[in-house]
Amino acid sequence: MADYKLTELMTIRCAREIADGEVVFVGVGLPIMVAAYAFATHAPNMIMMTEGGAIRATAPPALAITVDDPAAFLGADATFGMLATMAALQRGECDVAFIGGAQIDKFGNINSTGAGDWSKKESFTYFAGSGGANDMATSGKRVLAIMPQDKKKFVEKCEYITTPGFLGGPGEREKLGMIGGGPNCVVSTMGVYLFDDKTKEMYLSEYYPGQSIEKIKANCAWDLKVSPKVKETTIPTAKELTILRALDPTGFYLG
Amino acid sequence: MDLDKRMTLKDAVAKFIHDGDTVYYGGFQIMVPMAITHEIIRQKKRNLTTIESSTDVGGLDIMVGAGCVSEIHTAWIMNWYVKAPYAIRRAFNEGKLKRYDISNFGATSAMMAGFLGIPFIPIRGNIGTDMLKYNPMDLKVIEDPFGTGKITVVRAWRADVAIIHAQKADRLGNVVSYGTRGVTDEFGAMGSKRGVIVTAEEIIEPEVTRSDPDRTIVPYYKTLAVVHCPYGAHPSACRGYYGLDIRFSQYQGRYERYADLLPAFLDEWVYGCKDQAAYIEKYKSKFGQEGLDRLKPKLGFKPKMDVDYGYHDPVCWKGVPMYTDDRLKAYEDAIAAKKGGK
Numbered sequence: 256m257a258d259y260k261l262t263e264l265m266t267i268r269c270a271r272e273i274a275d276g277e278v279v280f281v282g283v284g285l286p287i288m289v290a291a292y293a294f295a296t297h298a299p300n301m302i303m304m305t306e307g308g309a310i311r312a313t314a315p316p317a318l319a320i321t322v323d324d325p326a327a328f329l330g331a332d333a334t335f336g337m338l339a340t341m342a343a344l345q346r347g348e349c350d351v352a353f354i355g356g357a358q359i360d361k362f363g364n365i366n367s368t369g370a371g372d373w374s375k376k377e378s379f380t381y382f383a384g385s386g387g388a389n390d391m392a393t394s395g396k397r398v399l400a401i402m403p404q405d406k407k408k409f410v411e412k413c414e415y416i417t418t419p420g421f422l423g424g425p426g427e428r429e430k431l432g433m434i435g436g437g438p439n440c441v442v443s444t445m446g447v448y449l450f451d452d453k454t455k456e457m458y459l460s461e462y463y464p465g466q467s468i469e470k471i472k473a474n475c476a477w478d479l480k481v482s483p484k485v486k487e488t489t490i491p492t493a494k495e496l497t498i499l500r501a502l503d504p505t506g507f508y509l510g
Numbered sequence: 511m512d513l514d515k516r517m518t519l520k521d522a523v524a525k526f527i528h529d530g531d532t533v534y535y536g537g538f539q540i541m542v543p544m545a546i547t548h549e550i551i552r553q554k555k556r557n558l559t560t561i562e563s564s565t566d567v568g569g570l571d572i573m574v575g576a577g578c579v580s581e582i583h584t585a586w587i588m589n590w591y592v593k594a595p596y597a598i599r600r601a602f603n604e605g606k607l608k609r610y611d612i613s614n615f616g617a618t619s620a621m622m623a624g625f626l627g628i629p630f631i632p633i634r635g636n637i638g639t640d641m642l643k644y645n646p647m648d649l650k651v652i653e654d655p656f657g658t659g660k661i662t663v664v665r666a667w668r669a670d671v672a673i674i675h676a677q678k679a680d681r682l683g684n685v686v687s688y689g690t691r692g693v694t695d696e697f698g699a700m701g702s703k704r705g706v707i708v709t710a711e712e713i714i715e716p717e718v719t720r721s722d723p724d725r726t727i728v729p730y731y732k733t734l735a736v737v738h739c740p741y742g743a744h745p746s747a748c749r750g751y752y753g754l755d756i757r758f759s760q761y762q763g764r765y766e767r768y769a770d771l772l773p774a775f776l777d778e779w780v781y782g783c784k785d786q787a788a789y790i791e792k793y794k795s796k797f798g799q800e801g802l803d804r805l806k807p808k809l810g811f812k813p814k815m816d817v818d819y820g821y822h823d824p825v826c827w828k829g830v831p832m833y834t835d836d837r838l839k840a841y842e843d844a845i846a847a848k849k850g851g852k
Contacts, residue, residue, distance in 0.1 A: 323540045325807070334689075338618060368611055383587060416640045432637070433638070
């Protein structure tokens with residue numbers, strides 16, 4: 256059994272959600288690492304788009320640190336800018352919108368704006384804000400999210416909804432005319448989650464080696480439902496880890 | 511016309527940025543106008559409103575920390591290299607800063623509406639979220655008058671003055687940016703009411719700019735001031751000139767974190783440096799020439815496409831008779847005869 260870091264497990268697990276040939280809109284942070292890995296392994300025909308405005312059919316020549324990193328632009332197929340890539344989202348051309356966040360609720364709504372009650376300004380702790388996450392999750396055909404997990408981050412209802420999941424439940428996205436299908440899969444620091452077709456509620460589908468359903472439930476603030484087919488996440492192989500580590504030699508993403 | 515708009519950073523900021531102005535803050539996760547940021551702090555400008563989409567090296571954070579900014583409209587701000595917007599967080603908590611949140615494409619679209627000279631523009635995002643709830647100044651939901659249902663609209667953003675950093679500019683004010691262009695700089699700059707202050711790594715001759723006008727993101731008439739300013743985006747990257755200085759961003763970010771420590775950073779790196787050249791000298795004296803050397807990009811990526819902007823001179827048509835043939839001539843003659851017969 257290979258030794259691996261949590262970030263490595265998450266990256267490799269996340270990449271499995273991307274099918275070869277898909278158009279993937281890649282947000283800032285670990286999604287960049289996942290895209291690089293997917294290109295290098297099972298999805299060489301992926302089409303990568305970034306907020307910075309690069310559209311590329313090949314992996315960046317070096318690991319991008321930001322979505323506006325020159326490495327993400329070098330050798331790209333087109334670099335029209337954010338206008339062009341976000342327009343592709345709005346036209347419904349992006350299969351996967353791949354984002355991160357700070358807090359998620361049971362309907363997959365994401366908070367990346369801050370902690371606390373915004374209207375009580377003195378106690379609100381600002382994070383960075385939406386960036387492109389809102390645009391991506393509104394219009395991407397399916398949303399893939401990578402999230403830290405504890406009881407304050409997996410909550411019944413987000414303190415601030417920056418990015419729409421299924422909002423208050425089934426039918427709400429449609430009522431507001433959103434063209435994207437909403438959240439599809441969440442990869443957390445403890446396990447993997449999918450969404451119930453009818454209730455649109457997030458449920459546990461996989462737990463990582465070393466985790467247990469009880470421990471995961473204790474780190475989730477709502478009454479988490481668990482798939483009857485719940486299983487342990489397949490651990491990365493030595494070969495997968497070798498490929499991944501070579502892509503991040505300084506450990507910027509993987510630690 | 512040959513109006514020379516070159517001036518010092520000090521003069522440009524003193525002359526063209528006024529207390530209370532709305533400022534387009536250029537760049538994204540690259541090309542952040544840091545030298546202008548420092549000069550605005552040095553000159554103690556007050557009550558500025560900023561508009562931009564996303565900014566990552568803490569330039570706006572220190573401008574807020576120094577008390578220059580009272581209102582920000584943004585999609586994403588933090589010093590990404592310490593993973594927080596510390597000074598902004600404090601100013602918001604203390605009631606010294608109004609903050610209006612919107613998505614990246616919301617911000618870009620708001621500036622595109624400003625660029626287009628229209629009052630608002632529809633976009634798909636932001637609907638259904640708390641940004642809509644807490645930022646009614648920039649965001650509304652309306653019924654599409656053409657009947658497709660609900661749609662978000664964003665108010666046009668137009669700055670009084672835009673501040674940007676670019677690779678090259680000429681003395682007239684033509685601004686050349688390439689490689690990572692097109693995030694929001696052309697919209698934010700062109701939508702500005704008074705015009706643009708640009709810092710550039712290099713000043714080039716207008717005939718050089720005009721030899722490749724596809725790369726000009728701001729034409730001269732919108733430009734107020736051109737400042738020759740090597741390392742004008744540091745610690746942010748400037749494509750083809752230097753990379754992102756992660757270690758300096760982290761260093762600055764650790765000062766941003768503490769309200770009582772940030773003034774020491776400003777004293778040393780901003781107030782204590784008379785201009786950007788002095789700031790870079792300070793950098794070398796503290797972190798060594800090797801610190802700067804580490805930022806050197808890999809070069810050798812000139813376009814492989816040979817482009818010739820050839821044109822055609824219509825003078826060649828002078829004296830050339832109309833092309834015709836018997837069928838066309840017979841038809842036209844018949845039409846003419848019919849008209850003549852009436």
